Structures are given as C-alpha cells and as structure tokens.
Amino acid sequence: MTGVHVIGTGLLGTSLGLALTRAGWTVTLADASPTAQRLAADMGAGTVSDPEAPAVVVVCTPPDVAGPMIVDALRRWPDATVTDVASVKSAVFEAVRRNVGRPDLDRYIGSHPMAGRERSGAIAARADLFTARPWVVCSDEDTPPERLAQVVAIAEAVGAVVTHLDPDFHDASVARVSHAPQVVASLMAAQLRQMPDEGVALAGQGLRDVTRIAASDPGLWTQILAGNAPEVATVLKGIRADLDAVIEALDLRDGALRTLAGAIAAGNEGHDRIPGKHGQAPAKYADITVYMDDEPGSLARLFADVGDLGINVEDVRMDHAPGIMLGSVDISVLPAQAHALVEGLTARGWWVPESELEAAAEDPAGGSTTATHDSPLVGTTTEEGQR
Amino acid sequence: MTGVHVIGTGLLGTSLGLALTRAGWTVTLADASPTAQRLAADMGAGTVSDPEAPAVVVVCTPPDVAGPMIVDALRRWPDATVTDVASVKSAVFEAVRRNVGRPDLDRYIGSHPMAGRERSGAIAARADLFTARPWVVCSDEDTPPERLAQVVAIAEAVGAVVTHLDPDFHDASVARVSHAPQVVASLMAAQLRQMPDEGVALAGQGLRDVTRIAASDPGLWTQILAGNAPEVATVLKGIRADLDAVIEALDLRDGALRTLAGAIAAGNEGHDRIPGKHGQAPAKYADITVYMDDEPGSLARLFADVGDLGINVEDVRMDHAPGIMLGSVDISVLPAQAHALVEGLTARGWWVPESELEAAAEDPAGGSTTATHDSPLVGTTTEEGQR
Structure with missing residues (x-):
C-alpha cells in the first residue's frame, strides 16, 4: 500500500502530482477526461493508473462533485486515507457523512490548499503552486493520528504551511x-x-x-x-x-x-x-516614491542602485501615469533605512520627491515623518484630493 | 495683476504652491491656520500674503467649505479667475451660483486634480503630487476662453493631464x-x-x-x-x-x-x-513568477539580471509567504519577451517555475500559453482552488 492517487487532473491535481513526483513520491492519476489525465501524465505529474491500494487518495475534482468522488474512493480503497482540496469543507463533509459510516468516515480528512492561479486546467499547473501557501487540514478527535500525519506529510512535501481548522470555522x-x-x-x-x-x-x-x-x-x-x-x-x-x-x-x-x-x-x-508580511503582525514600513521614464532597464538600474546601498526592499508597487510614458515606483523599506535610501538614490541621480528627502533629513532615524503604512501589501494611496 | 493665490495650505494647496514656485510662478499663500500657512511658506510653497490683484485664486480648502471660500474670493478680487480642487463639482458650483450672478460667475472654473496621498497636511506636500495625474476642468459655453486657459496653464505647469468634463458628468x-x-x-x-x-x-x-x-x-x-x-x-x-x-x-x-x-x-x-497602462486600451502582458529568499539585495540582483537581458518590465508585484521568509515576484512583460526572460533568468540561477519555462518553450513567441492578464495593474490571482 504505497503512493498517492490523484483524482482530477485540473490545475490543482496536476500541480500536486508535479510537486509530489518531484519530491520523490509515487503518484498515480485519474480524470473523467482521458485527454486531461494524459496531458497531466505527459507533463510529469504521475502515471495514469487504477491503483490496487494507494496509501492516500486526493480528490481534486471541482467542488460540486468532490463529495460523491470522496465517497466512491472510501468504498473502493478500504484501507486508503482520502482527502480533497475543495475550497468549502462543511458541505463536502456532510455529503460524505450522509453516505459513509464510521469507522470508514474517519479515513476522510478534508483539506484546502489556499492556492490558485488565474488560469485553469492541467496546462496551467506548476510544481510550486503550493509553495508557502496556507494548507488547511480539517480533523477532529476521531481522526486517527497516523492518517492525519499522511495528509500533513503531503501538504509539507509540496511546500505548503499546514493550518489545522474545524470545517465550520474554515x-x-x-x-x-x-x-x-x-x-x-x-x-x-x-x-x-x-x-x-x-x-x-x-x-x-x-x-x-x-x-x-x-x-x-x-x-x-x-x-x-x-x-x-x-x-x-x-x-x-x-x-x-x-x-x-x-x-x-x-x-x-x-x-x-x-x-x-x-x-x-x-x-x-x-x-x-489583516496580517502583515510572513504572517507576522502588521509592520510599519517607510514608502519612498521614485519617478522614472518608462524605458527598458530603468527598473533594473533602480534596484541595482538600491542593492548597492545595502537596503532590503520590503515591498514594491508600480504605478503608471495616464496618457504619458512616465512611471513611478513606491519602495517600502524599514523606516530606519529610509533616510539612507532617499539620500543614496538622489545622489545617484534618481528623481525622488524633494519633500521625501526633507522629511527623511529632518529625522535621520526616518521613523516618524516619512510615510508609513500598516503592511507591505496594503499601502494606502487615495486618488482623492486631501486637505 | 499677476501670480497665483492659494487659499488653504493643506496637502493639495501646499503641493500646488511647491510645484508652481518650482516652475517659476509667483505664489502667495493663505490659510485659516497661521501655523499651517507659515509651514507651507517655510517649505517653499510661496509667500504668506494678502495679494492686491492675483491673476488666479485657487481654493484648496476642505470640500465642505470650498463653496463659501470661492464666493468670497470672487467678491474680493473682482478681476481674478477663481478655481478650486474639490473632489465634487456640482454641489460646489451650485453653492457659488446661489450667491454670485453673471458675469462674475463666469470667472469661476471648477477643477479637480485626481491626486492625493495617504497623509494629509502641508508636511506631506510634494512638488510632484500632480505629475501625470488627471486634472479635471469644468467649463461651459459661457466660460471666457482666456480664463479657461489660465486654469489649464496651472494644471499643465504642475505636470497634470487636463481633462475637460461637465460637472454633473464628473x-x-x-x-x-x-x-x-x-x-x-x-x-x-x-x-x-x-x-x-x-x-x-x-x-x-x-x-x-x-x-x-x-x-x-x-x-x-x-x-x-x-x-x-x-x-x-x-x-x-x-x-x-x-x-x-x-x-x-x-x-x-x-x-x-x-x-x-x-x-x-x-x-x-x-x-x-478599466483602461490599461498610460491610459491606453487594456494590453495583454505575460506574467512570470520568480521565487527568492527574503534577504537584502535579492530584488536588486533580480532586476539587474532582467536589465542585462534587455527586457522592459511592464509591472511588478511582490507577494510574501505566510509564516516563512520566502517571497515571490510576479514580473509582467510583453508576451514576445516572456520566453527570453524565463530562459535568461533560469540560466542565471533564478528559481522560475518549470511549467512557466515549458509553457514559454512550447511557444517561442510566448503569446498564447504564458499567463496573460488584461492590464499591468489588474492581474488576477485567486486564492481559491481551481480545477
């Protein structure tokens, strides 16, 4: 009884197969569409097969058929641990519970990797889709620890960060x-x-x-x-x-x-x-705006200069001017580094607004008078006139 | 009759004074707060003064007092052109019209620079606040062309892109x-x-x-x-x-x-x-994701390498992993350059997902199988599982 059987070779299933295969796991694949399962196999996600006794079955079908597919898997492979990747968990669990009694029900452990792309299907799959993304696992007091460990091992093998949550809470x-x-x-x-x-x-x-x-x-x-x-x-x-x-x-x-x-x-x-970078508490960063012509290499020269200054960029955001070929880049850095950044970039000929320079100059620590915001990803810019 | 008189030295008024002064214009300043007007003058936005006959008066007070201040300005300087920067235009115009008849009413030309910051007050002012931002000007058939030209000249002097709109349409x-x-x-x-x-x-x-x-x-x-x-x-x-x-x-x-x-x-x-970059029609760009450790200089090295490849970055977006010190950068480039970017970065040792490489390799033009989105600023990433 070995290997992971992936049912449904869309974006998530194929990505999972790619990631597990790369990590050295044995992966078998199945999909209602012969073309889709063949494509996934051709991409290296595993081998198309109807396994005898997979250790774990991962149902990666669309959410509206996840329930029946899980029930089917529990019946078909009576020793396998079965999980799924649907983005809703209570409804799927209820669909399973209505059709499967204990102890077989305890072999089902729902999960939800919080990963996706704007594209769908096997062709959009990526081995790193789950890297550093949250992967929610739903277990309860009846869940056998060794089966829970199997699901967690899959999530960790593909680089996800496991979070244990109750289905309703999820x-x-x-x-x-x-x-x-x-x-x-x-x-x-x-x-x-x-x-x-x-x-x-x-x-x-x-x-x-x-x-x-x-x-x-x-x-x-x-x-x-x-x-x-x-x-x-x-x-x-x-x-x-x-x-x-x-x-x-x-x-x-x-x-x-x-x-x-x-x-x-x-x-x-x-x-x-809303939490800040790396799941930590929201941090204050200083935002420095740099203007530049929209031509090849501008951004490269800017970040090369930032790198020369030895300053770590916490976040970066580009904005583009309407109607003209001029762009601006907002760079978020630790407040203590704002002064050095403004001075260093200005010395290297970058167009950094003068008031940013003055603000940083007034406060060499750069902490209080330079623009700060709550998180590297949620800086505020209004388009409205402000007094 | 010369110069621009700015009433209200908050973020917008002070920024306007800074920009016009830098462009060689004569700017006088006034604010209900002696401290605020002195601060603006100290920052170089103009001189605190009660001018005899300004050519143009720009009311930069908060929107709820813009109407009365415009009326006051029209009465006080009977030859001046008066404009404002309030983010609503019909209500302000009505407030003026109720108190001022023609032909004096024709000296008022409402405007709305679509610019702002997350911070407020003179201390947050920047000479480049209006650079490349839309500046809406509201005139009608009764507006004297020479007065309209005065307001347009101010907007253009500070680098804004003028748009003529009816107040109700605005x-x-x-x-x-x-x-x-x-x-x-x-x-x-x-x-x-x-x-x-x-x-x-x-x-x-x-x-x-x-x-x-x-x-x-x-x-x-x-x-x-x-x-x-x-x-x-x-x-x-x-x-x-x-x-x-x-x-x-x-x-x-x-x-x-x-x-x-x-x-x-x-x-x-x-x-x-929603229009794309530079106000043009939405353009398709290819998105390439690069993973990197979150340490000083990573971004600099990345963009230095992108620059070496001679590829222009249309947009950049950073994402941070929850709980671990790993980040990813999405780089948008013209589809025809996607293949060169993926190959070039991979050759330089960057961790670019293999499937991106395959997708680009299958289609050297990079046009159809690499992720594209409608605009550099509106790329879609879902956190939901997708089939």
Whole structure:
C-alpha cells in the first residue's frame, strides 16, 4: 500500500502530482477526461493508473462533485486515507457523512490548499503552486493520528504551511476573507459596464485594486458560492445592513454624517486586522516614491542602485501615469533605512520627491515623518484630493 | 495683476504652491491656520500674503467649505479667475451660483486634480503630487476662453493631464470609479473586525487588494460622500439591488446558480472596462513568477539580471509567504519577451517555475500559453482552488 492517487487532473491535481513526483513520491492519476489525465501524465505529474491500494487518495475534482468522488474512493480503497482540496469543507463533509459510516468516515480528512492561479486546467499547473501557501487540514478527535500525519506529510512535501481548522470555522473564515470579497469586487466592477469611456478614464489605483479579482472565473465561483452559501449569505447580509445605513445616510438628515464617518472608521478597524508580511503582525514600513521614464532597464538600474546601498526592499508597487510614458515606483523599506535610501538614490541621480528627502533629513532615524503604512501589501494611496 | 493665490495650505494647496514656485510662478499663500500657512511658506510653497490683484485664486480648502471660500474670493478680487480642487463639482458650483450672478460667475472654473496621498497636511506636500495625474476642468459655453486657459496653464505647469468634463458628468463618474469603491472597500473591511486571528490569517492577496483603500481617512471621506451624496447613492443602490439578488440566490432555489454566475460574469465585463497602462486600451502582458529568499539585495540582483537581458518590465508585484521568509515576484512583460526572460533568468540561477519555462518553450513567441492578464495593474490571482 504505497503512493498517492490523484483524482482530477485540473490545475490543482496536476500541480500536486508535479510537486509530489518531484519530491520523490509515487503518484498515480485519474480524470473523467482521458485527454486531461494524459496531458497531466505527459507533463510529469504521475502515471495514469487504477491503483490496487494507494496509501492516500486526493480528490481534486471541482467542488460540486468532490463529495460523491470522496465517497466512491472510501468504498473502493478500504484501507486508503482520502482527502480533497475543495475550497468549502462543511458541505463536502456532510455529503460524505450522509453516505459513509464510521469507522470508514474517519479515513476522510478534508483539506484546502489556499492556492490558485488565474488560469485553469492541467496546462496551467506548476510544481510550486503550493509553495508557502496556507494548507488547511480539517480533523477532529476521531481522526486517527497516523492518517492525519499522511495528509500533513503531503501538504509539507509540496511546500505548503499546514493550518489545522474545524470545517465550520474554515467555511465561516473563507466566506469572510475570500468569498464575500469576491462578490463585493464583482458587484462593484459590474457598475462600470455602462460607463462612458471618459468616465472610466478617471479610474485610479483604488478602483483597480478593489476590482482586481472581479476578473475571476464565473463557473468556478458559482460552485464555490453555492458550496458555502449559508456562510457567504451571513457575511453579505452584514454588508447589506451597513450598505442600507450608508444609503440612508446619504439623504444627509440629522446624524447622517456620523453614520458615514462611522462606516469608513469601521473599515479602518477591519483593515488593521489583516496580517502583515510572513504572517507576522502588521509592520510599519517607510514608502519612498521614485519617478522614472518608462524605458527598458530603468527598473533594473533602480534596484541595482538600491542593492548597492545595502537596503532590503520590503515591498514594491508600480504605478503608471495616464496618457504619458512616465512611471513611478513606491519602495517600502524599514523606516530606519529610509533616510539612507532617499539620500543614496538622489545622489545617484534618481528623481525622488524633494519633500521625501526633507522629511527623511529632518529625522535621520526616518521613523516618524516619512510615510508609513500598516503592511507591505496594503499601502494606502487615495486618488482623492486631501486637505 | 499677476501670480497665483492659494487659499488653504493643506496637502493639495501646499503641493500646488511647491510645484508652481518650482516652475517659476509667483505664489502667495493663505490659510485659516497661521501655523499651517507659515509651514507651507517655510517649505517653499510661496509667500504668506494678502495679494492686491492675483491673476488666479485657487481654493484648496476642505470640500465642505470650498463653496463659501470661492464666493468670497470672487467678491474680493473682482478681476481674478477663481478655481478650486474639490473632489465634487456640482454641489460646489451650485453653492457659488446661489450667491454670485453673471458675469462674475463666469470667472469661476471648477477643477479637480485626481491626486492625493495617504497623509494629509502641508508636511506631506510634494512638488510632484500632480505629475501625470488627471486634472479635471469644468467649463461651459459661457466660460471666457482666456480664463479657461489660465486654469489649464496651472494644471499643465504642475505636470497634470487636463481633462475637460461637465460637472454633473464628473460627479457621476467619480461616484462610480472612486466614491462607491471606497464605501464598498470600507464595508467589506468592516466585516473583518470581529474575526478570530486564525480566520484572518487565511487572508490572501485578493482580500488585501479589495480592502486596501479601507485605510482612508474618515473625516475627509465623510465630506466627499456628503458632497456627492445623490450620485453616490445612485451607484450604491445599484450595488444593493445586485447584492439582494445574490443573497436571495444563496438560498439555492431554481435559477439561483444562473444569478450567481451572472453576477461574477457581470463583474468580468465591468473589470474589462478599466483602461490599461498610460491610459491606453487594456494590453495583454505575460506574467512570470520568480521565487527568492527574503534577504537584502535579492530584488536588486533580480532586476539587474532582467536589465542585462534587455527586457522592459511592464509591472511588478511582490507577494510574501505566510509564516516563512520566502517571497515571490510576479514580473509582467510583453508576451514576445516572456520566453527570453524565463530562459535568461533560469540560466542565471533564478528559481522560475518549470511549467512557466515549458509553457514559454512550447511557444517561442510566448503569446498564447504564458499567463496573460488584461492590464499591468489588474492581474488576477485567486486564492481559491481551481480545477
């Protein structure tokens, strides 16, 4: 009884096969589509086979058929540990529990690698898809430790970071950090459909960020939302209640401004909850803006100069000017290094705004007067005029 | 009759003074706060003065007092052209029109530079704040051409890109591309407030992007939302109608899936409307992911190598691994350069996923099998499992 059997050779299944094969594991593959399973095998994800007694079966089908496939696997391989990668966990577990009794049920351990790409299918697979991504594993007190260890070993073999969560907790959490944000981004983007070009042309980085994930696949997301419907509905109803209050406040009756300010302030609080780099607490970084012509090699020269200064870049963000060939790069560094960065880049002829230089010069430690933000990935830039 | 008089020396007024002074213009400054106006003058934004006959007065106060200040300026300097920088235009114009008749009213030309920072006040001012940003100018058939030319000259002197728009069109547009997105981001972020840490820890880049602007200032945004209340309400009601439909569809009755898929698909369409780099039509770029240790100089070495390859970087995005010191950088390049980039970086020892290399190798032109997205700033990465 050896090896991992992967059922479903789409993006996740094929990526898993590639990663496990590379790590020296024996992987067999199956897919309802002969073409898809052959493609995955040709890419090096494993061998197409109907194994006698796999140690672990990983169901990587779309979420809406994960339940039946898990049930089938539990029946077909009575000694195997069975797991899956569906992004909803309670509904899948219930589907299994309705059809499989204990002790066989204990052989199923749900998991959810929080990894994906904008492309789908075996052709988009990557051996490093799971590298450094969270991999949620759902076990309970009845889960045999040796089977749990098998699932954890797979996740760790492909470079993921294992997190143990209760299925209900998982579903409630992803509804809030992933599923509801998808709906919100899509609904906001939908409002741009009928706009005249001259209006959409006023879009700035704020809109781009809010609506980036609105480009996601409707087919996949319909399955995800349907599979986690009650939890998603709970979050969306909370948003709707707040939205109702904001819309009502836009009548500008007495007390309205307090409601508007309260909504934005509540968003500040929620925003502050998002963890920073490497899962640590949000850290303060100093942001330095550098302007440059949009020509080959500009960015290379900039980062070569930053490297010469011995300064580690915590985050980088590019912005592009509308209508002209000029770009800017925001570089986040530790506040204590901001002064050296501004001075060093200016000395090397880079166009760093003078006020950044003054701010850093006033405070050689660079801590308090240089722009800081909460996390390397959540710096704020408004397109609105500010006093 | 010469010079520009800036009323209100906050972020925008001081930045404007700095930029115009640098461009050789004569700038005088005034602010209700003696400290603020002195600080702006000390920073080099102009001289504190009560000018006899300024050619142009720019009202840079907070939006809720812009109307009265414009009226005051029109009365006080009967030959001056008066403009402002408030982010709402119809309400300000109405406030002026109620108090000033023609022909004096024709001396007011509203404008809105679409620029800002996460920090406020004179200390945050930058001479390049307006560089390459849109600057909306609102004129009509009664606007004297020579006065319009004065306002345009100011915008161009500070490096902005002038766009002529009707005030109502402006307000309806910014409600959709700026004000409603702010509300949506804030309401989404507010849902994170009460989450356990283990749940928020599952947050990925999607959530970070959707909620980035939720860190914005409540005081400023209360003024902006109140100043454009009817237009913002129109957009938010549209979103609420769609949200109601999605929430209802989460009951999963007959036809529900079509509603869910339709909402995501409508978001796809709206997302596709957002213009790409340099205001051009959305362009397709190829995204290449490179993994690296999180240590000083890594990014510098990477971009030095990219520069050696003679490849122009269209966009760059960093992502950080939760819990471990490993980062990845997504580099967007023209599809025709993707193959050379992957091969060149791999040859130089960079960890570029093998499947990226294969994809590029299969198609030397790099056009169709390498990941592409619609714009350098709106690449899609989902954290969800995909088939």
